[in-house]
Amino acid sequence: MGKVGNVAKKSFGLDVNGPVFWSSIVFLVVSIGLVLLFREDAEAFFSDAQSAITANMGWLFILSANIFVAYCLYMAFSRFGKIRLGGKDAKPEFSTPAWFAMLFSTGMGIGLLFWSIAEPINHFQTPPIEDPGTPAAARQAMNFTFLHWGLHAWAIYGLMALALAYFTYNRHLPLTVRSAFYPFLGERIHGIAGHVIDILAVIATLFGLATSLGLGVQQVAAGLNHVFPAIANNITTQIILIVVITGVATLSVVSGVDKGVRILSEWNLRIALFILVAVIFLGPTVFILGSFVQNTGSYIGNFLQLAFWNESYTTRNWQGSWTVFYWAWWISWAPFVGIFIARVSKGRTIKEFILGVLIAPSLLCFLWMTAFGSTALRETLTGNTVIADAVASDMSTALFVFFEQLPFSIVLNVIGIILVACFFVTSADSGSLVVVSLTSGGKRDPSVAIRLFWALGGGAIAAVLLLGGGLQALQAAVIMTGLPFAIILLLMCYSLYLGLDEEAEQETRLSKAQQRKDYQQLVAEMLARRAQRQDLRVTENRKDKPVSPNPDAL
Numbered sequence: 386m387g388k389v390g391n392v393a394k395k396s397f398g399l400d401v402n403g404p405v406f407w408s409s410i411v412f413l414v415v416s417i418g419l420v421l422l423f424r425e426d427a428e429a430f431f432s433d434a435q436s437a438i439t440a441n442m443g444w445l446f447i448l449s450a451n452i453f454v455a456y457c458l459y460m461a462f463s464r465f466g467k468i469r470l471g472g473k474d475a476k477p478e479f480s481t482p483a484w485f486a487m488l489f490s491t492g493m494g495i496g497l498l499f500w501s502i503a504e505p506i507n508h509f510q511t512p513p514i515e516d517p518g519t520p521a522a523a524r525q526a527m528n529f530t531f532l533h534w535g536l537h538a539w540a541i542y543g544l545m546a547l548a549l550a551y552f553t554y555n556r557h558l559p560l561t562v563r564s565a566f567y568p569f570l571g572e573r574i575h576g577i578a579g580h581v582i583d584i585l586a587v588i589a590t591l592f593g594l595a596t597s598l599g600l601g602v603q604q605v606a607a608g609l610n611h612v613f614p615a616i617a618n619n620i621t622t623q624i625i626l627i628v629v630i631t632g633v634a635t636l637s638v639v640s641g642v643d644k645g646v647r648i649l650s651e652w653n654l655r656i657a658l659f660i661l662v663a664v665i666f667l668g669p670t671v672f673i674l675g676s677f678v679q680n681t682g683s684y685i686g687n688f689l690q691l692a693f694w695n696e697s698y699t700t701r702n703w704q705g706s707w708t709v710f711y712w713a714w715w716i717s718w719a720p721f722v723g724i725f726i727a728r729v730s731k732g733r734t735i736k737e738f739i740l741g742v743l744i745a746p747s748l749l750c751f752l753w754m755t756a757f758g759s760t761a762l763r764e765t766l767t768g769n770t771v772i773a774d775a776v777a778s779d780m781s782t783a784l785f786v787f788f789e790q791l792p793f794s795i796v797l798n799v800i801g802i803i804l805v806a807c808f809f810v811t812s813a814d815s816g817s818l819v820v821v822s823l824t825s826g827g828k829r830d831p832s833v834a835i836r837l838f839w840a841l842g843g844g845a846i847a848a849v850l851l852l853g854g855g856l857q858a859l860q861a862a863v864i865m866t867g868l869p870f871a872i873i874l875l876l877m878c879y880s881l882y883l884g885l886d887e888e889a890e891q892e893t894r895l896s897k898a899q900q901r902k903d904y905q906q907l908v909a910e911m912l913a914r915r916a917q918r919q920d921l922r923v924t925e926n927r928k929d930k931p932v933s934p935n936p937d938a939l
Contacts, residue, residue, distance in 0.1 A: 453878075472555060512526065527762070530758055531680060539743045589720055605806055623848075
C-alpha cells in the first residue's frame with residue numbers, strides 16, 4: 386500500500402475537508418434549530434426513538450459488543466500481536482503512566498463520577514432479575530455495573546483505536562475513520578463513501594461528547610448547589626457552566642495534545658486516585674477490598690451469561706435504559722476516544738496495546754465502582770437510605786451525599802466538584818481535537834480557528850440537548866447515532882483483518898527471504914572456511930616434505 390496524501394483541500398479559504406466539514410455543520414445547525422423551535426415535541430421524539438431502537442435493535446448492540454471483545458482478544462494473542470504500530474523501529478511517544486492517564490481520563494472520566502453510585506443503587510432498587518432490596522440484588526447490581534464499565538467498553542475503544550493507529554502509522558494514511566476501510570474500498574475512501582463514513586463519525590462523536598458533557602454539567606451544578614446552597618441547581622446554572630467550562634476547554638484545545646490535553650489528563654488521574662484512596666481509607670476499608678475481590682470474581686464467573694443476556698423472556702425494557710444505552714454510548718464515543726488513543730499509542734505492539742487498553746483501565750474502573758458503589762449498597766443494606774433517597778430524587782447529587790457519609794466531607798465535596806470540572810474540560814478538548822481531525826482530513830496541526838469552532842460546537846450541542854429533554858434526550862441521541870456506527874465498527878473488524886493479514890504475510894515472506902539469504906550466506910562462509918583449511922593443509926604439507934636433490938645441479 387503506497388503512501389496516500391492528506392484528503393483535506395481548501396474550502397472557502399479553510400484548510401478542511403469540505404464535504405465532511407460543511408455537511409457536519411449543516412446537520413449540527415439543523416439539529417440545534419429543530420430542538421430549540423420544538424422543545425416539547427423534541428422531548429417526545431427522543432423518548433419514542435429510544436424506545437423503538439432499543440426494542441427492535443437491542444440484540445444487535447448486545448451481539449456487536451461481544452464480537453468486539455472476542456476480536457480484540459484474538460488480535461492480541463494471534464500472529465498479529467507482534468506487529469508494532471509505526472513499524473519495527475517505532476518508539477512510544479509517551480511514557481506508560483502518561484499513556485494510561487490519557488486513556489482513563491478520555492475514555493471514562495465524567496461517567497465514572499456520575500454513575501459510580503447512581504447505577505449500583507438503581508440496579509439494587511429495580512433489578513433486572515433478582516428481587517429488589519436483597520443481598521442477591523446487590524451482588525447482581527455490581528455484576529451489571531462491571532459489565533457496563535469493563536471489557537466491552539474498552540474493547541469498543543480498542544478496536545477503533547487499533548484500526549486508526551495501524552492504518553495511520555503503518556500504512557501512512559490520514560488519521561480519519563475512512564482510512565480504516567482502505568483494504569476493501571481502496572481509493573474510494575477519498576470519495577463519497579469515505580465522506581459518509583467520516584460524517585457519521587463526526588455526528589456520533591458530537592452526540593457522544595454532548596452526552597458526557599451534559600452529565601458532567603448536571604453533576605457540577607448539583608455539587609455547587611449542595612456545597613453552596615445559594616447557587617441554584619437549574620437549567621440556567623447548567624448553561625452558564627457549559628459556557629465557562631467550554632471556554633477553559635477551548636484554551637486547552639488551542640494548546641494541543643502534548644501540552645494542554647496531556648497535562649490535564651495527568652492531573653485528572655492524580656486527583657481521581659487521591660479521591661479513590663481517600664474513600665478506601667476513610668470508608669470501610671476491609672469491606673471495600675473484600676468486595677473488590679468478590680465483585681471481580683463474580684463478574685468473571687458470570688461473564689458470558691451477563692454479556693449475552695437480552696431480556697428475551699421478559700416484557701420489560703430494562704436494557705434499553707442501561708446495557709443498550711451503554712453500548713451505544715461507547716460506540717458513539719469510539720471515533721472520539723479511538724482517534725485520541727491512536728494519536729498517543731504509536732510505538733506499541735498490538736498485543737501490548739490491546740492488553741493495555743483492555744486490562745488496566747478495566748481494573749481501575751472496577752476498583753472505583755467497588756469503592757463507591759459497593760459502599761453505597763452497604764449503607765443502604767444496613768438501613769441508611771440517605772444515599773438511595775438522593776439517587777431516587779436526583780442522581781447528580783448522589784456523589785456529594787455519599788461524601789457526607791465520610792470524614793472531611795466538605796473537602797471531598799470540593800475536590801469532587803473540581804474533578805468533575807477537570808474531566809469535563811478533558812473530554813471537551815480531546816473530543817474537539819478529534820472532530821477537528823475528522824473534518825480537516827486527518828491533519829495533525831489544523832488551524833486555531835477550526836479548533837475553536839468545534840470546541841464551542843460541542844458545548845452548544847450539550848446545552849441544546851439539555852434544553853430539549855435533559856438526560857432522556859442525551860441518551861436517545863447517543864442510541865440513535867450509535868446504531869449506524871455499530872455496523873461501521875463490524876465492517877472495520879473485517880477491514881483491519883485484511884490489512885494486518887497482508888502485512889503479516891509480507892513480513893513472513895521477508896523473514897523467509899532473510900532466512901534463505903542467511904542460509905546461503907552461512908553455506909558460502911562454511912565453504913570459504915573449508916577452502917581456507919584445505920589451502921592451509923596443502924601449504925603445511927609442502928613445508929614438511931623433504932626437498933629432493935636436483936640431479937642437474939650435481
